[in-house]
Amino acid sequence: MCVLAWPCCSHPGLPRNAEGRGYPFEVALPDALETSGVVLADQVRCLDWRKRRAKHIEPAPSTVVGEVVGKVRALLE
Incomplete structure (x- = not known):
């Protein structure tokens, strides 16, 4: 997986949100990125x-x- 940039999101096929809301399927990006x-x-x-x-x-x-x-695996099982 690579971090990409385009107008709507920053992961190939995975939307990114600028701020987390504590939703169970969010994965935080490390501060070092x-x-x-x-x-x-x-x-x-x-x-x-x-x-x-x-x-x-x-x-x-x-x-x-x-x-x-x-x-993603948990969602598909």
Whole structure:
């Protein structure tokens, strides 16, 4: 998973919110990243990166990726 930037969100297929609201499917991005906020793991979608003119900012840490995958898996079970 990489952190990307386009007009509406910052993860490929995973919306990002600038502020967490304590929702159970939020995954906080570490303070050390250039990108801030939370990943909304319950709002996975397929997006056309070219059409949205996405650009790579930085890779997401494996801890964040693991937590997002765990939350998505819980939704699918």
